[in-house]
Amino acid sequence: LFAGCVVLAxxxxxxxxxxxxxxxxxxxxxCIIKNSNTNDPRIEWKKTRNNETTYVYFENNIQGDLxxxxxxxxxxxxxxNNASRTDSGTYRCEVAxxxxxxxxxxxxxxxxxxxxPVTPQCRVPKSVPVGKSAILYCQEKEGYPxxxxxxxxxxxxxxxxxxxxxxxxxxxxxxxxxxxxxVFTSVNKGDMGMYYCVxxxxxxxxxxxxxxxxxxDLNIAGIVGGILxxxxxxxxxxxxxxxxxxxxxxSTSSGGSGQRATSDINLPLSSEALLQ
Numbered sequence: 670l671f672a673g674c675v676v677l678a679x680x681x682x683x684x685x686x687x688x689x690x691x692x693x694x695x696x697x698x699x700c701i702i703k704n705s706n707t708n709d710p711r712i713e714w715k716k717t718r719n720n721e722t723t724y725v726y727f728e729n730n731i732q733g734d735l736x737x738x739x740x741x742x743x744x745x746x747x748x749x750n751n752a753s754r755t756d757s758g759t760y761r762c763e764v765a766x767x768x769x770x771x772x773x774x775x776x777x778x779x780x781x782x783x784x785x786p787v788t789p790q791c792r793v794p795k796s797v798p799v800g801k802s803a804i805l806y807c808q809e810k811e812g813y814p815x816x817x818x819x820x821x822x823x824x825x826x827x828x829x830x831x832x833x834x835x836x837x838x839x840x841x842x843x844x845x846x847x848x849x850x851x852v853f854t855s856v857n858k859g860d861m862g863m864y865y866c867v868x869x870x871x872x873x874x875x876x877x878x879x880x881x882x883x884x885x886d887l888n889i890a891g892i893v894g895g896i897l898x899x900x901x902x903x904x905x906x907x908x909x910x911x912x913x914x915x916x917x918x919x920s921t922s923s924g925g926s927g928q929r930a931t932s933d934i935n936l937p938l939s940s941e942a943l944l945q
Contacts, residue, residue: 678771700762807866
């Protein structure tokens, strides 16, 4: 009954259309010829990344940066050894079977090579006065998929918004898990402590070293006293300059002009002059 059945079209299948692999591990992009009348079909693999399409396997040879790291097994499946982050992309397996009525078929496979985060760069202000704002920064740029961030204070995970947790109800901060910023609108003494940040994605985690945040009171009396001292000093300087000006210490007259001015003054006549 089945002897007369004829395969009219080449047909492909795959085990996984969206494989994920850790960087430096082995991954197989399966492209299985399910049905075909052609004994030796032509196999090609192409890769699209950043809107650029290149050959991966062409004329029975591995092409491009996969040369030496990849091979075709089981007739048409592509195996990548030591996968790199740049191997992420969309792969297309194309099969041409000349003896089939429908002689072309393809399968699309999206490969994701996951990269663990590296130690994030964290910035924590050393000291902040009570009532002032403060921003803590945390970021790393190696992880793929992109990392999300979580801040910790004294080993306690901080929520995205302090208002949502009874434990932090006396604080006033918001945390952005995508950018890694922790923003305090008004710091209080309860915010003092050791802070660190954890970067996380599906490949792993990494954290920065703990850093101390000090919170101190503003010395209002000292500030007012300092201002008063400055005002008094400026007042004394002003009075001194006025006195000096009145006594002529700041006269700009030259010696010659001073002499001429003196000669013009009518001095009283002596007694001898009066007798003459």
